[in-house]
Each structure stands twice: as structure tokens, then as C-alpha cells.
Amino acid sequence: MVQSPVMNRNVHIDETGNNNKIKLPFEISEHNIDTTKITPRTNLRVFLSLTIGSLGIIFGDIGTSPLYVLNTIFAENLHPTPQQCIGAISLIIWNLIIVVTIKYAIFILMADNNGEGGTFALCGLLTGENSKLRARAKHVVSIIAILAASLLIGDGAITPAISVLSAIEGLAVTSESLTKWVVPITVVIIIALFFVQMFGTSKIGLTFAPIMLVWFAVIFSIGIWRITFDPTILRAFNPWEAISYLIREKKQGFIQIGGVFLSVTGLEALYADLGHFGRWPIRTSWLAVVLPSVMANYLGQGALIMHHPEYISSPFYNAAPAWARWPMIVLATLATIIASQAIITGVFSLMNQASSLGFAPPLRVIHTSKKVIGQIYVPAINWIIMLITIAITLLFRSSASLAHAYGVTVCSVMCITTILYICVMRYVWNHHWCFVLLFGVFSIIDFYFLAANAIKFLEGAWVALLIAVLFFLIGFCWYHGQTLLRRYLHVHAQTTALVQLSHRLGIESTSEPILTPDNGSLSRRKTLPIEHQAASSDEDDDEEKKSNPKIKILPPISDGDGSSISNRISFIYNVDHTEIDTNSSSKTVCTVTPGLGVFLTTSSRHTPHVFERVLDRMHALPQIAIFLKMEYARIPVVDVSQRLKVRTYGSEQRRIYHITACFGYSEHKIQLPEILKLAARDHNIPIPDDRNVTFFIPAISIRVKHKGWRLFFTKCSLIIYSVLKNMFPFGQKNLQLPHDQTVSVGMVVPL
Template identity: 45%
Template structure:
């Protein structure tokens, strides 16, 4: 034990890591942890499956072992988790980290964010399929335990999913505290089930030799290659654990994986393989058939609880992804509730929650079985993993300054594995893989339209904007009546004159004694320290310019932020502070900019965005909105 660990501070840190590791089991590892329910089965049962012969079983186990070793244990747990953006993870956080390099040209920065946006869109599709296939595969255990209950599988699955999404508003911390111990029992059960059969057929450990995997791929031609599409199901939670890193930190996630999750998964997968060596006819559902008869009902209950928890990783990942998208300007403002007073990363987004719930219900009703859903599962995640590898390569070169051979050597291995899985999963498109691509395409269209629309709107406003210094000089030629108080004008252009200011002076013929031009900027880092958050400048004639910098995981609470500004000749806490907001009515036109349909879509999204008053926590009784019309 190190000296640091021997100290009370070291013991306290270890205790904190142990607690967070347990909670992480209930949020981060549910997706990967419930793959034993269907992954091995699909390798021997799906459309492009192989027969459950001795050599094929060892070949599949070998592929599973090395997929977990390369993709999860090495790529994500060792390297990708190092690519944290000041503690936050996820593909948008990674894209922001890469693009923040000052050496990036504007076109390169745009390409990086486009990759991040595409990867994020694909994760939304994953967030819809994972809860549906996980819960459905667990409840299908009733087919083994009591075939007469088969007609009730879909209603039971839907009821469980509804309960899961209703529970989300309680927050990640409470969810993880409840789910962590259950998942610990689940992983212990997985290990015990596997050991029971491994002791009867210990030769399954021969599968650690990669030659069995290579032989399976070479001797079975296209069928051998396409089985990779089913093997990939064992690593589908990799992106979710990266996205959830901000909730728990790297160390607890790594501790949970290496000491609990990985050993339990390997024991169970190898146990299923040992069972199939003795009972190849059990390939129709090896997970449940390998269990003793007396344990079937308890196992179905525990599996159902575990799959409910499995859905948590992608749901919380979708929440984090949406928060980042809103702050980075990829999504309209929406209601975001913080569910923990201690940890800022724990949030609940009602719109995303309900959208995922209805999508999951639709998937259960549409696909009707986990076998059918498995055919749609994996396409979106593999593309996201390819994008993550590409962004990681750019990170190693641009920010970490790795040599080209080192970066290419490492990322080349990861990319080769990712592309192999992607190629196998592409054959699933006609069997249901089109659904996640359709969802991702829709999400990408919405987010890219919002981003492009915001830029176009800013351009249109700049075209008719007047420098604030010129406006003040012109205004002072015939000064309007000055009234007591402070007016704060929110504007996206810190050097131009806000339209709301011009309209207010033109129509009301008055001007407050002190006028603040307030601009909110989102940085490419998750958090901006309070000491560096506010920039203040006095312009003259009672005019001031304030720039507030938030990180993409910060809460944009303007009144609280302004309260930290103590060295300015302004009182921004009194009731005589009035916030003026410009409300633009957007009109789609044929002017050069965006396609007409995208301009109409952007205008519709803008009308349905959360009001700035609520998003920035402005006191409603001190807000005045002044409208204007803008032709896009």
C-alpha cells in the first residue's frame, strides 16, 4: 500500500471510489452486463449464424473474449477514458475537445463537429433499442419457465418499460444507489452460473487462444464473418460508459469493470459455451437453459431487474448528450432539471425521456421479439465507435502531440476492429437495421438544421446591426429621457446594437440610466470557473458590456452569475433591473442561406424552444420581450 493510501485521506478516497464503483454498476454497466441474455444465442440462432459444433463454440467464445479485451478493456477503459474534456465524456465532449485546438482551421473545426454530431445522433437510436431488447430478452425467459405465459410477454415488457421511464425523474444518484447492489447480485449470479458448467467442460478455456477465432472466420467464409454482427452485441455498451464518465469519474468505472464486470461476463460466456458443448440443442436460449429448473423463476425476475438497469446507461447517456447539444448550439433550448444538489452532471430531461419511452414501446410492438430486435441492434453503435476512433486519432495528433507512427499504430488496430464489426452489421440493414439509421438521420437533420439556422440568423442580424459605439454617439445627439434603474439586453452580438434596444428607444422614447449589453457564450470545455466566467467592460454614457462564459455542462443561471460581479459600478441584484429579450419571428425565404424546407424547420424549432426566461432563470416579473421580424 502506498503512503498516500495509508493516510486517512487515502482511506477516504478509497471508500469514495468503492461507493461510486458500486453506484456505477447500476448506471454504467447495465447494457454490457445483460448482453449474456442474447449475445451467445444470436451467434448460433440468427439468420447468419453458425452451427453449435465444438469448433464453432470455441471460435465464438474466442471472438467474444478478444472483443471484450480489445474494444472495452483496452480501447475504452484505458485510452478513450483518458480523452476526457475536464472530466466529461461522450462523443460531443470529445469533438469539442479536439476542435478547441487553436491550430484548427474553420473548415476542419466544422468537419470535427459534424463527425461528433453524427455520432451523437446515432447514440439516440441506440438509446431507443437498448431498453427494448434488454427487457424483452429477460421477460422471454418465461417461455422457458412457463410456455403458457408466452402471450403476456409483450404486455409485461411494456409495463416494465413504462415504470422505468417514470422512475427517471428521481435522478441518477437515487437510481444508481438502488440499482448498484442489484447489479452486484446479478454479476455474482452470472459468475456462479458460468462456473457450474465450466467445471464440467474446462476445455472452453482453450478459446482464449485467438487461433480459434481466426479459424472460425476463415473456414466459414461469409457466414463466419457475419457472425461478428452477433458477437458485437457483447460490447454495445462501450459508448454509454464513456458518455456516463462525467457522472462518476474514470477510476470508479475502471474498478467496476476489472474487478467485477469483466470476470463475471467471461465466466458466464464461457459457461454458456461449456453448456453448448454438452447440449448443442440448447442454442435456442443457452442462458436460461443452462440454469437449473428450480432457479428459472428467480432468474427471470433477477434478469428483468438487471435489464431495467441496463436501460439506465443509455438513458442517462442520452440526457448528458442532450445537455451538451443544447449548450453547444446543436439543439433548441429545452427543460433540463438538475436532480442532485451535490453533483452537477445528474440531470433529467422530460422531452428526451418521453420520446425514448414511446419509441421503446413502439419497438416492442413492431419487432415483437428480441431476436428481431437483435437484427436491428448494433448498426448505429458500430458507426459511432468508428467515429470515436477517428476523433481519438485526431486528439492524439493535435492535442497530445503523439508521433504519426504511434497514433496510426494504436488507432489503426482499433479502427480495423471497428470496421470489421461495422461491415458485419451492415448486413442487418434490410432486417431492421434501417430503423436506427432512420432515427439517427432524423436526429442529425434536426441538430444540423438548428446549428446552421443559428448561424444564418446571426448573419441576418449582423447585416442590419449598427456598432454600439456609433449608435450611442448618434443617440447622444438628441438624448432620450433617462429613467432610473438598470436595463439588461441579451444579445448574441457583443459589438452590435441589440434590436430590442433600438425598438425600445424608438417606441418608448426612454433610456435607463444604466444599460448592460449581455452576451452568453458556451466554451468548448464542460465547466468554466467562477473567477473566469464574467468579463466586464464600460463603454461610456451609462452603457456597459458583459460577457458570460459557460461550459457546456454548466447551468446558465444569469442572475446568480451576475451576483458574482462585485467590482462593477452596477447593482444587478435589485428589483429595478429589467431584462429585455428580443423575440424574433422567423420567415423562410428564397434568399441564399439554407434550403427553404430547412428554414421552415428551423423556424418551427425556434418557436417551440424553451423560453429564454426559463432557460436562463430570469425573474419573469422583470422580463420584457420585444419582438421583431427576420427574413431568413
């Protein structure tokens, strides 16, 4: 189930980084599920499955926060008073209510881009056709989205480390001699966690969900049990307790806000995983299971600390009965392993969207479900994050140290998400300024959290920011380089409209034999003005065939066995020289080479610049030319009868074909020779044997020409881009090309 990163949306990215919308000639399959439309009324079975699965994927991080939040808040105060306990718990509870429930579960989840969530979804909305932003503002939004995604990846490397460490450190609570085994066991668990990602979100979610259901039931029960010892902790539901706590504590309260924020870590992963489960399953699992459980446990821990402040070093484990200590360690270990899943799957979704939008190189993406389009696995990112997570674990070696590095990146992403969402409300949804300003109140809370977390920069937050900066450089350099490349090709790589190609090549007449082996040089003196377009023009043209009779749409053949295909055109085995008028003032002698040439393209209306390059530099034209365009649908598998759409140009003796091949998002390892065999069988296109078929693909090399210290940063970004471009010269990672029949047509682009 391997595909190009753009398979899961009706967007196609060409080798220049352009986004191309796809118009599908068929309906969405009933087996494909749009998670944004799943409700109990539409499909109860799938709704329940996604709701339960979301517990095992999305809410593990927030659900395991009680392990370390309270002792992090009182790290500098080892003997908190009852009033301080009530104030801190009140801050946590209202943080969960305002930020998670109201802001994210109700409002933020409403902003999806074709079912996907995360900052790139907001970016897609703001840079789309319905946005009222100007072009320069859209560029700024794109760069901000790249920064936000990079920050979330930085958090994705820290979350598994702190989650697993906090659970395994429970061993030290039972016996000091087991302390030395905490880090080795954590590393082994992290490796196992990333290894199972290849099995897919659906299988992992359904496997983890029962464990998380047990986890939430246990922490809810412990919390309720502890509350019964001192019900005065329920005063924490009064918001004034939180406000008065900050007023009384002043500077210390401001510092402790950083610890309070840890109670909502995993929040951005909740939004990034929207495409995996849908908004209603996420809302239901949060309101019905997760929120009551974590609130009860925080209240129970607060009731414990009010009477036993000496337990502040490990309030979670001390809140459980003594006989349950070891079972809780085992259960917490399993829960924290699952907790890391939310951010990992969120990073997969973000990287997939980044590749689709042209903000990252085209990474290999595996669709792990044929029912839910958003459930994916990105191998390269998986192993990179694993290595970074192991390095962080070995560097910090304890959850207490990692807590200082944790939260800054997530809080920064939360601020960016709020700002982008406000822009979507105003410039995409056209909401009134009054509603926009009302939602802007959330930004005050976000920036207050950010200021409290920023003071931890030197204590470890720099690690997460360093990881984010490295990923941002890669994303920005790719985006900047692709933008400059598109501009260059727009000026220097001109193409010809397919409806005028036959006039340009002089093959519009059907009365002159051209493809006989012994024909001589034929002069084509009649010329017409040729429409040249930029190589990046990639819009579909379903209406064009209606208005121009020169386009012939080949219908599928109902009873063909393929036996007559080779009789239609006799393939030559000697070169054929033909004069072609490339413009009105000069002629070019073109060598007609034997066999079939397949030129991969991203346009339905114009020739690919690979074809123009061969024609211009080599003065060669294959006997039969096929322009092959790949499209990817929002369904798992496209029926073979609907696979191809064929158009033909030129004369009966020398035809040029344009083939559009449609594939589903779960179809992988697409064999191009198989497409040709299907075209021969169903559309009677003359296809020779394999030795006379050549595939032409683009290979663009970047030459950095900027000089001088003033352009140092521009030059550095282009150097990084040139390295990335050499690593990913051809964007379609799922195509299987026969190496001995493939020719890379190079173009050196000075930037």
C-alpha cells in the first residue's frame, strides 16, 4: 500500500512542485470512509469503531499526564499547603475545560481541509482558492505553517521519551536498586513502539484501545476513591480558586503555569490526527471517557497531597493502594507507550500534507487502511524520530529533566494554530470581526502559557527548539527552492498546446504516408501560430474536447483480443528523417526514432518539458509518442474499466496519444508497462515489444549562482535545496520503472 504523498487527496504534485486538482470520472467508492461525516446517525458501527480506536491513538498523551503534572508544578515546593493544592488543581481543571474542550474539541476541529487537520490544513484553507488573502500573505502563511509543523515534530521526538520514562521510573519507587535499569528499559520500549508503526493506525488503535479503556477506568476509580477522603478538593471547580492562586503566588505561580500546561500536552496531536478518526468520534471519546477520568484523578491526587504533602515526589503512584503498586507500574508503562502514539501519527499526517502542499520532499507514504483514507505510515519519518527520541532519552535520562524541555514547542504550535484559525474565520469563512475578536480571547491564554514556558529555554527547552529548527530549515529550503524553480520553468521551459502539436510537427494531414520504412524526408512548409504555455500549466481540460474536433477520445474496445493492434501501424526499425517547422521562420530536421516513447507529464493540455527538451536538443521524435499522466483518487482501488482515459492527436499514420491513468490511494508499485498493455488491450493503441519502449522522466539539477556575502543565507538555502533535489529528482515514489528502458532527461537550472 505504498503511494506518493499526494495519493490521499485530489491534489497532484509535479516535479516542479505545482499543485494540480484532479477531476475524477467516477464516484467515490462506498468502501471509502470520509471521517469528517461520520456520526452516530450516519454509520453507528464505524462511529463506535473510530471512537474506541481514538482512545488508543489520540488521548494516550493527555490521559497519562497525571503521571508527572502535579509533581512538576510543585517541583520547587515540596510541602504545598491545602490552599495551594486546591489552586493548582483548579488551574488544571479549567485548563482542560477551556483549552481542550471549548477551544479545540468544539472550535478548532471544525477547520478541516478535505478531512485532514493540523496547521497544514489551516494553511491549505488560507492558501486555497476561497481565501481572500493576497499572494504575499499566502507565502507568509506557508512559511508559518512549516514552522508550526517543525515545532510539532520537535515535540514528537520528546513525547515518547518523557512518557515512557515517567512510567518506568515507577520501578525506582518500589526499589532503589532498579534505578539503573530505567534508561535501558525505556530505550528498548521506544524501539518496539516505533517498530510496530508499520502495522497501521487501525490495528494499533484497536489493540491499544482496550488497554486505554482499562487505564481510564482505573485512574477514574482511584481519583473518586481519594476524593472521598477529603471532598473539599471539589472547590477546585470554582474558577476563582485558580485566579486567586495566581494572584497570591505571583512570580512562583507564573513559573508553575509551565507545569500546568503539561496537563494538555498532546493537544496538537489531537487536531493533527483529525484525518485518522474524524471530529465526532474524537469529541465523543474526549467528553465521555477521557475528560471525566483525568479530572477525577487530578482531584484525587490533590486530596492526597492536602493530607500527605510528603507524597508530592510521586503523587500518582502514592494515590493508589499499596497492594496495587506493581500492577499500576505495568499498566502505566503500557499506557505511556500508547501515549506516544498520538504525536507519532500526528507527525505522519503533517508530513503527508507537507509533501502534498510542496513544503517537503516527496516522501514514501504507506496507506495502512482501505477504509479510512487518512490512516498512513511514513517510514522515513518514523525511523528519524525514533533515533532522535533515543538520543534525547540518553541525554536527559529522567522525566524530571525532560519536563523542562517539554511544552515549549507544543505551546508555540498552539499559538500559531490560534492565529491561523482566526485568519481562516475572517478570510475564508468570512465571519464578522465580532466573532473573530471573541475567539481571539483564547490567544491571551496561549501567549500566557508560552511566556511561562519560555523561561525554561536554558533548562532544556533548547533541545526541542533545535530539533524544530533543523526540520524547519529542510522545509523552508525545499519550499523556497521549489518556488524559484517554478518561476524559472515558467520563463525558460515553454510547452505547446496539445491541440496544436500536430500542426507544429506537420502531421495534421491524413493523406500523406509518413511511417513507411522507406519514406523520404518530407517538408512541412505550412505553419500555424503555435500557442506556447508555461511548463507548470497543469489544469484538466474536460471541456476542451467538446469545443475542438481535433481531439479524439478513444473509447474502450469491448471485444478486442489485441491481435490486430500490431497491424494498424508497422513499427519501423530504421531511422526516419522528417523536416518539422518549429516556428514560421526556420525548419528543424527531426529524426524519427524506432519504437514507442512514453513521456511522463502532469498536464492534460500541454506537452511536458521533457518532450520539448528531447525535441529541441536531440532533434528526435519517437515513432509513437505517448504522454502519460498519473492521477490519484480518494478511493482505495480504481476499477480497471475506469483506469484509463485516452486522447489521440495527429494523423492516422502518425498519432500522438495522451493517456490519463487513475489509481486509488492504496494501490502501490504501479508498473508502467502494465499501463501500456492495458491501453493496447482496451483502447487498441499500438504497443511494440518491451525492447522498443522507452520511458522519459525529468531529472532537474540545481546550480547555485548567487555570490557575495549579502546573499549568503539565500545561497545556503539553495545549496540545501539542491542536495534535496538530487536526493528526490523524481517526485512519484510509487512508480516502478524498468531501469533498462528509462531515460532521465536532465535540465540544469541556475538559481
